[in-house]
Amino acid sequence: MTAPKTIYDKIWDAHVVSEDADGTCLLYIDRHLVHEVTSPQAFEGLRMAGRKVRAPEKTIAVPDHNVPTTLDRASGVIDNEESRIQVEALDKNAKDFGIHYYPVSDVRQGIVHIVGPEQGWTLPGMTVVCGDSHTATHGAFGALAHGIGTSEVEHVLATQTLIQKKSKNMKVEITGKLRPGVTAKDITLSVIGHTGTGGGTGYVIEYCGEAIRDLSMEGRMTVCNMAIEGGARAGLIAPDEKTFEYCKGRPHAPKGAAWEAAVAYWKTLFTDEGAHFDKVVTIKGEDIAPVVTWGTSPEDVLPITATVPAPEDFKGGKVEAAKRALDYMGLTAGQKLTDIEIDTVFIGSCTNGRIEDLRAAAEILKGKKIKDGMRAMVVPGSGLVRAQAEEEGLADIFKDAGFEWRMAGCSMCLAMNPDQLAEGERCASTSNRNFEGRQGYKGRTHLVSPAMAAAAAITGRLTDVREMM
Amino acid sequence: MEKYQTLTGIAAPMPLVNIDTDMIIPKVFLKTIKRSGLGVNLFDEMRYDRQGNEIADFVLNKPQYRNAEILVAGDNFGCGSSREHAPWALADFGIKAIISTSFADIFYNNSFKNGILPIVMPQDVVDVLMKDAEKGENARMTVDLENQTVTTSDGQEFKFEVDSFKKHCLLNGLDDIGLTMEKASHIDTYEAKLAAERPWA
Numbered sequence: 001m002t003a004p005k006t007i008y009d010k011i012w013d014a015h016v017v018s019e020d021a022d023g024t025c026l027l028y029i030d031r032h033l034v035h036e037v038t039s040p041q042a043f044e045g046l047r048m049a050g051r052k053v054r055a056p057e058k059t060i061a062v063p064d065h066n067v068p069t070t071l072d073r074a075s076g077v078i079d080n081e082e083s084r085i086q087v088e089a090l091d092k093n094a095k096d097f098g099i100h101y102y103p104v105s106d107v108r109q110g111i112v113h114i115v116g117p118e119q120g121w122t123l124p125g126m127t128v129v130c131g132d133s134h135t136a137t138h139g140a141f142g143a144l145a146h147g148i149g150t151s152e153v154e155h156v157l158a159t160q161t162l163i164q165k166k167s168k169n170m171k172v173e174i175t176g177k178l179r180p181g182v183t184a185k186d187i188t189l190s191v192i193g194h195t196g197t198g199g200g201t202g203y204v205i206e207y208c209g210e211a212i213r214d215l216s217m218e219g220r221m222t223v224c225n226m227a228i229e230g231g232a233r234a235g236l237i238a239p240d241e242k243t244f245e246y247c248k249g250r251p252h253a254p255k256g257a258a259w260e261a262a263v264a265y266w267k268t269l270f271t272d273e274g275a276h277f278d279k280v281v282t283i284k285g286e287d288i289a290p291v292v293t294w295g296t297s298p299e300d301v302l303p304i305t306a307t308v309p310a311p312e313d314f315k316g317g318k319v320e321a322a323k324r325a326l327d328y329m330g331l332t333a334g335q336k337l338t339d340i341e342i343d344t345v346f347i348g349s350c351t352n353g354r355i356e357d358l359r360a361a362a363e364i365l366k367g368k369k370i371k372d373g374m375r376a377m378v379v380p381g382s383g384l385v386r387a388q389a390e391e392e393g394l395a396d397i398f399k400d401a402g403f404e405w406r407m408a409g410c411s412m413c414l415a416m417n418p419d420q421l422a423e424g425e426r427c428a429s430t431s432n433r434n435f436e437g438r439q440g441y442k443g444r445t446h447l448v449s450p451a452m453a454a455a456a457a458i459t460g461r462l463t464d465v466r467e468m469m
Numbered sequence: 470m471e472k473y474q475t476l477t478g479i480a481a482p483m484p485l486v487n488i489d490t491d492m493i494i495p496k497v498f499l500k501t502i503k504r505s506g507l508g509v510n511l512f513d514e515m516r517y518d519r520q521g522n523e524i525a526d527f528v529l530n531k532p533q534y535r536n537a538e539i540l541v542a543g544d545n546f547g548c549g550s551s552r553e554h555a556p557w558a559l560a561d562f563g564i565k566a567i568i569s570t571s572f573a574d575i576f577y578n579n580s581f582k583n584g585i586l587p588i589v590m591p592q593d594v595v596d597v598l599m600k601d602a603e604k605g606e607n608a609r610m611t612v613d614l615e616n617q618t619v620t621t622s623d624g625q626e627f628k629f630e631v632d633s634f635k636k637h638c639l640l641n642g643l644d645d646i647g648l649t650m651e652k653a654s655h656i657d658t659y660e661a662k663l664a665a666e667r668p669w670a
């Protein structure tokens with residue numbers, strides 16, 4: 001009998017091409033996603049060495065980080081010279097190397113981590129990489145998915161493999177049911193608040209437990225998306241009927257007999273009884289509250305009902321970091337989080353730019369108006385999410401409430417395009433990083449769920465969404 | 470890539486924890502399609518004010534640290550975005566080794582590919598090295614990859630662990646892609662098996 005394995009062990013074993021004596025493996029990569037910011041130097045490297053893309057049919061490219069999200073972008077012109085050069089470079093590289101491409105003009109264009117699953121590229125049991133840390137998102141399908149650097153992008157393009165050593169196994173179990181008003185975003189932020197941003201370093205996390213099983217595929221993607229903020233190489237969730245249902249009929253999912261064979265294989269992808277985990281974290285679903293971040297690290301998480309902490313509440317290097325964070329965020333210890341006034345709301349990103357996220361926000365906004373003077377925008381995660389939201393009437397709810405209704409892209413998640421915070425502006429954001437300057441120079445970010453972002457847009461301050469339900 | 474040599478140089482202290490890749494190289498500099506020239510923008514928002522003037526009390530602006538080749542940093546260095554622009558900028562500035570209690574995974578891997586050695590040491594050792602780095606330019610620290618040691622300016626020696634494959638590649642300046650291409654027949658075999666067992670992939 002073979003030893004019991006985790007789902008990570010199983011996927012790993014199925015992808016080992018060769019193994020050296022010291023445990024360094026060559027791992028086969030099933031899907032490689034590419035975007036404009038981290039790939040130009042990799043393609044340049046290929047050209048200089050006279051190499052080809054080994055498996056162009058497994059390589060998908062889409063511009064997302066730099067693209068404008070204004071409605072007039074259809075004209076095709078990107079004003080920022082450098083952004084335009086990057087997008088044009090991707091256009092050319094995709095063409096020259098013969099890889100699948102979704103240009104800005106294509107309705108299927110969007111954030112790479114939303115497009116991959118939507119088009120059926122991401123499937124259970126696969127290895128998925130991208131030159132982007134939020135590749136962890138695809139783990140929601142029971143895939144082993146993680147971010148890589150540009151040198152590794154070049155390595156995968158040339159060889160369809162990665163040189164890897166296995167990580168350790170970590171289990172994060174969320175037991176029981178969530179309380180009303182608590183979402184996947186609150187789960188994933190709470191886990192990081194619990195483990196710290198370095199708590200997952202060296203691990204691949206498997207999320208499990210009733211509260212995780214109860215999540216939709218969209219919710220599971222939100223949870224896995226932020227595994228990287230907890231330091232983990234990847235986060236994944238064993239596939240089940242919901243996963244199969246989501247994949248079925250997608251353009252690049254298998255069909256007919258191949259589909260049946262695939263499902264039969266996918267059903268073997270679960271952690272065996274008694275498999276070993278190097279670290280286990282258990283959180284009760286009912287203990288999770290709607291949360292917000294107060295500082296400049298995703299681990300600076302508190303329930304919305306709490307007050308801003310003092311640097312002395314922490315230990316070691318974190319005291320200095322907390323001091324710096326409070327100063328940067330313009331907050332004082334002891335202040336109620338619900339008293340923090342905001343001037344900007346951003347709903348979007350690969351964390352919360354899917355249809356379910358827009359539904360959750362629209363539900364709160366229905367028939368209401370955002371606070372006077374508030375700048376609020378919704379940036380759907382893909383052109384298809386956008387189209388569906390329009391069909392469901394969500395777009396009208398957002399527009400009537402006073403939100404800008406944008407085209408798909410990363411937008412203010414990292415503010416590489418013109419969607420940015422000005423100095424001192426304070427944003428309730430559904431994205432994943434509250435680092436200094438992330439959403440614009442000296443901009444201040446509070447990470448929240450889509451429903452919490454909508455509530456904040458109405459009141460003009462961080463708000464407990466449960467008061468509006 | 471150049472072969473990694475034993476290094477004796479100035480170490481700059483950066484005790485802040487969670488130094489993320491957005492701090493190391495802010496996103497406005499990611500729009501380049503080249504690898505080179507990012508050193509002047511290393512730690513840009515901490516190093517310069519909005520007018521582009523140097524902020525005097527930032528460590529790498531201090532006269533004694535301007536030529537630093539080693540960073541001694543707080544926990545969880547390099548967290549956040551996967552951008553390889555972070556090690557490109559560090560390398561371009563002249564940093565060849567970084568010492569911390571821990572590194573974010575992707576940054577750690579990216580460093581090796583750009584001639585930077587990330588060294589993990591326990592907290593008490595990092596504390597000693599941080600103190601040594603605070604002594605300024607006359608206190609030269611030595612990093613010896615071959616023997617896996619860091620030696621302070623006053624001769625205290627500390628061992629560190631490093632993955633044997635990564636060490637081998639760095640010491641010999643080997644290119645990963647070239648190494649993997651030598652295994653092309655293994656990849657062919659794997660792909661044939663994959664096509665039979667999981668044709669949908």
Ligand code: SF4
Pocket residue numbers: 064065111112113132134349350351409410413414431432
């Ligand atoms: S939405 Fe944000 S986190 Fe996601 S890929 Fe784009 S920039 Fe990265």
